[in-house]
Amino acid sequence: MKLAARAKEISPSPTLSIDARAKKMIAAGEKVINFGAGEPDFDTPEHIKQAAVEALHKGMTKYTPVGGTPALKEAIVRKLKADNNLDYAPEQIVVSCGAKHSLYNAIQALCDPGDEIILPAPYWVSYLEQIKLAGGRPVIVQTRAENGFKLTVEELEAVVSPRTRMIILNSPGNPTGAVYTREELAALGEVLLQKKVTIISDEIYEKLIYDGLEHVSIASLNPGLKELTVVINGVSKAYSMTGWRIGYAAAPAPAAKAMTDLQSHSTSNPTSIAQAASVAALTGTQEPLRQMVAEFNRRRDYMLERLSAIPGVSCFKPSGAFYLFPSIAGIIGRAYKGKTIGSASDLAAILLTEAKVAVVPGVAFGDDRCFRLSYATSLENIKEGLDRIGEVLTSVK
Numbered sequence: 014m015k016l017a018a019r020a021k022e023i024s025p026s027p028t029l030s031i032d033a034r035a036k037k038m039i040a041a042g043e044k045v046i047n048f049g050a051g052e053p054d055f056d057t058p059e060h061i062k063q064a065a066v067e068a069l070h071k072g073m074t075k076y077t078p079v080g081g082t083p084a085l086k087e088a089i090v091r092k093l094k095a096d097n098n099l100d101y102a103p104e105q106i107v108v109s110c111g112a113k114h115s116l117y118n119a120i121q122a123l124c125d126p127g128d129e130i131i132l133p134a135p136y137w138v139s140y141l142e143q144i145k146l147a148g149g150r151p152v153i154v155q156t157r158a159e160n161g162f163k164l165t166v167e168e169l170e171a172v173v174s175p176r177t178r179m180i181i182l183n184s185p186g187n188p189t190g191a192v193y194t195r196e197e198l199a200a201l202g203e204v205l206l207q208k209k210v211t212i213i214s215d216e217i218y219e220k221l222i223y224d225g226l227e228h229v230s231i232a233s234l235n236p237g238l239k240e241l242t243v244v245i246n247g248v249s250k251a252y253s254m255t256g257w258r259i260g261y262a263a264a265p266a267p268a269a270k271a272m273t274d275l276q277s278h279s280t281s282n283p284t285s286i287a288q289a290a291s292v293a294a295l296t297g298t299q300e301p302l303r304q305m306v307a308e309f310n311r312r313r314d315y316m317l318e319r320l321s322a323i324p325g326v327s328c329f330k331p332s333g334a335f336y337l338f339p340s341i342a343g344i345i346g347r348a349y350k351g352k353t354i355g356s357a358s359d360l361a362a363i364l365l366t367e368a369k370v371a372v373v374p375g376v377a378f379g380d381d382r383c384f385r386l387s388y389a390t391s392l393e394n395i396k397e398g399l400d401r402i403g404e405v406l407t408s409v410k
Contacts, residue, residue, distance in 0.1 A: 023142050026377075031361075035371035046398035048386040049371045051187070052255040053335070055308075057290075058301040061252060064293035068286045077282040080273040081108025081261070085288045088295040089261055096219075097230045099239070101263045107272045108291075110283045112217045112247035112260030115272075117143050119213055119243045119262055120179075122271040124149045128178035133164040134379035135338060137187045137215070141379075149178070153379060158329045158340065162189040166200045173204065179211040182231060185218040188338045188378045188385040190331020192222060195229045202231055202238045212242040217260070218334040220251035220302055223310045226332050232263075240265055250334075251302055252294040257287040309335050312388040312395055319399045320386075323406050335389045338375070342382050347409045354409065357384040368401035 031049040038045045080086070086103040093099040109115045116139070124130060126148030132140055134155050144151045152172050156162045164182075182201075184193040193201075205212055212231060219228045232242035247260030262272060282288075316337055320328045325343030344354055349367070354360050358374040361384055365371055375383035388395060 019146055022145055026138055026142075031365075031371050031373050034365070038365075038369070043369055045365075045369045045371060046394050046401065047371045047390065048388075048398060049373050050387050050389055053250065053253040053305060053389050054391065055253045055301070055305050057253050057257070058294075058298075060297045061254065061290045061293045064297075065286050065290040068289035073285050073289055075285060077285050077288060079277045079282050080269070081106060081283065082285070082288050082292075084292050085259075085295075088292045089263070092295050093244070093263055097228075097244075098233045099230060099244070099263065102266075105263055105266055105269045107262045107264070107269050107276065108283055108288065109260050109262070109272075109276060110280050111249060111258040112215070112245050113139055114258075114276075114280065115245045115247070115260040115262040116140070116213065116215065117146075118272040118275050119245065119264070119268070120144060120147045120149070122268060122275055123211055123243070124178060127176070129174060129176040130178060131169070131172055131180040131210075133182070135162065135186075135188050135375065135383070136181070136379050137183060138377045140181050140183075150176075152177070155380070156191075158327075162186065162191040162329060162338075163193055163197060164201065166204060169201055169204050173208050173210065177208065177210055179213060180205060181213045181215065183215040185222055185228070185331075185333025187218065187334055188336045188373075188375070188383075189329060190334045190336055190338070191329075192226050192332040193229065193231075195227070195234070198229055198231045199234055202234050205241065206235075206237050210241065212238070213245060214242055215245045217245065217247055217250055219246060221306060221309060221335060222333040223306070223313065224332055228333075243268060248291045248294045253301075253305065254287075254290070254294065257284070257290060259283055259287050259291045309388060312392055313337070315392065316386065316388050316395055316399065319403070323403055325406065325409070335387055337386050337388065338378075338383050339386070340383045344406065344409055345382060349405060349409050356381040360384065364402060364405060368405050370398050370401050372402075 035045045035047040086106045089106050120143045124147040128149050129152050130144050130149045132151045134153050232239040243264040249255040320339050326339050328339035361374040373385040375381050
């Protein structure tokens, strides 16, 4: 059977493959500490689960409108107004099977083959693959730890061309946890508005933010930027609902219609029961979220202190999400038990084999001098995992 060219060009998700390998080792009885997970380790709050149960009992098990139920669209409209100072009509909202699906819809609907899409690195792995699927040309801009892993105006101006169609911004970011300030977004926005560049603003980690910082959506800065922006969000990270698969996009009406039409010929509507649960997530008590953020903050601080104390390792302090992205530049070129460490991929393989610790090498995110650790696991696991990592790294010669 002959595969389509687009299928042969797509790489599997390294984050999911690392997680799957670690879970397979655990199932075989090995004590693996898994830092690869991209999902909160907390259970979905009870009131959200109860809303799903009630939906089942009410017989909400049929097709819904393709782009989401009226109740969920209204809840999203109210959320965007209250949290982000953004005014949208329900027809400008498209609910999909997770934020990844929302991103896919947006890129497919707005990118033509050959269009250039600016992608700041480190980037979430699926951005690159989705650009390739749409026939777009990724223009990768390497950001720097000393600048908070954030794209600068100078870096943006250096890569914008007449072929530039789109930019993907992610704040708070995966894998770095970087959070753009209002002033930084405004400066980037001036350039993007002048050049009429479409913006995909991935805000899925919006609620997971620390140190008293605020989340700002670039679409909220002025009406012109809003008309250029597709806002991507969802309930998976903030409400520990990764398996429920509900994401959404807010966009100018023509883009929202195109995304809905595209979805109508692929997945149709997201799960009806999960949509009912998502209404409860957005409109119900936010106390479980506040508790989760406080615990993530505690874990972040502990992990950062421990990693920073390991010779050869340096680590940027993330302001959002639940990842750290430490650099091992001081270790590359050295060896462990005769095995040369030429990259973070080499180190990740050593850690999984020798220490039974799963981390995601930075090659998945565009920088193989670093690796990603998720602190969406218990403090007990974090302590043991860092003990094991420290034991390996202090033995590097």
